[in-house]
Amino acid sequence: MRYNKRLGQCFLRDRNIVKKTVAVADINKNDTVLEIGLGKGILTKELAEQAKKVYVIELDRQLEPFAEEILSAYNNIHILWDDALKVDFNSLDFNKVVANLPYQISSPITFKLLKRDFDISVLMYQYEFAKRLTAKEGTKEYGRLSVAIQYLANVEFICKVSPNAFFPKPKVYSAIVKIIKRKPEDLLPLEDPIFFDDLLRALFQHKNKTIKRALINSSHEINMDREGIKKILNNLPLNNLDFDLNERVFKLSVEDMVKLCNLLYNEIKMD
Ligand code: SAM
Numbered sequence: 001m002r003y004n005k006r007l008g009q010c011f012l013r014d015r016n017i018v019k020k021t022v023a024v025a026d027i028n029k030n031d032t033v034l035e036i037g038l039g040k041g042i043l044t045k046e047l048a049e050q051a052k053k054v055y056v057i058e059l060d061r062q063l064e065p066f067a068e069e070i071l072s073a074y075n076n077i078h079i080l081w082d083d084a085l086k087v088d089f090n091s092l093d094f095n096k097v098v099a100n101l102p103y104q105i106s107s108p109i110t111f112k113l114l115k116r117d118f119d120i121s122v123l124m125y126q127y128e129f130a131k132r133l134t135a136k137e138g139t140k141e142y143g144r145l146s147v148a149i150q151y152l153a154n155v156e157f158i159c160k161v162s163p164n165a166f167f168p169k170p171k172v173y174s175a176i177v178k179i180i181k182r183k184p185e186d187l188l189p190l191e192d193p194i195f196f197d198d199l200l201r202a203l204f205q206h207k208n209k210t211i212k213r214a215l216i217n218s219s220h221e222i223n224m225d226r227e228g229i230k231k232i233l234n235n236l237p238l239n240n241l242d243f244d245l246n247e248r249v250f251k252l253s254v255e256d257m258v259k260l261c262n263l264l265y266n267e268i269k270m271d
Helices: 015-024 042-050 061-073 103-113 127-134 144-152 193-204 211-217 226-234 254-270
Strands: 032-036 053-058 077-081 096-100 120-126 153-161 174-181
Touching (some): 015 042, 015 096, 015 153, 061 077, 103 127, 103 144, 144 254, 193 254, 211 226
């Protein structure tokens, strides 16, 4: 077959990695699993062995011969020939997600998943993306993606995966990440999630600068002019914070970001 690079078609061939991915998700016969990207079905078959039911979303109809073979061997697999970015996940009754993702949709598919409830997701990403997703404050990989995801979920870097685990062999390393979504009652209270997104964009455009400098330089991202934000920052009541505005952006934890966000939001609203 001709492998479609645009669709991220690097298929798993290392059975140990397949088994490890499924083991991390701790699949049992009560689980209904969503997989994104059938490929030749190596992961799908393992999931079908362990789970009650497996939904697979696959965009490329060229893979139909593999699907037919798999469907004749297992009666607990449902294939949806569609774009995973367009499928309504709420219409499917899965409680776990396991996938070797097409890397070009890593970010939108992860945020889409996080809009829905699930017990656990175990996803294969490009290594650099996985590092950014799971990075802690103070490290060079820590960025807007790290904060946005870790606000919503507990993420754990499981292991790095060599290009040799796939065919065709990708040019880059991969990594497995485990994601457990936070319960609504465990989320840090945010005054305004949209303002939080804007603030993260403003701050991380200058991640090595101080908070003050970053916000002045990117004040437009939070719909303010430079003089307006300077005035707000000069009067910000910082007594309840563990940091000051001269701290570097990349040193702030998720919790710090949320505190700063709520404080700024209230000051700007009152101004
Ligand atoms: N699960 C298989 C494996 O591990 O060998 C295939 C993984 S391969 C990295 C990604 C798969 O996702 C490919 O089969 C590709 O055709 C499919 N794919 C790419 N974009 C997609 C999309 N938007 N929606 C659904 N499937 C997609």
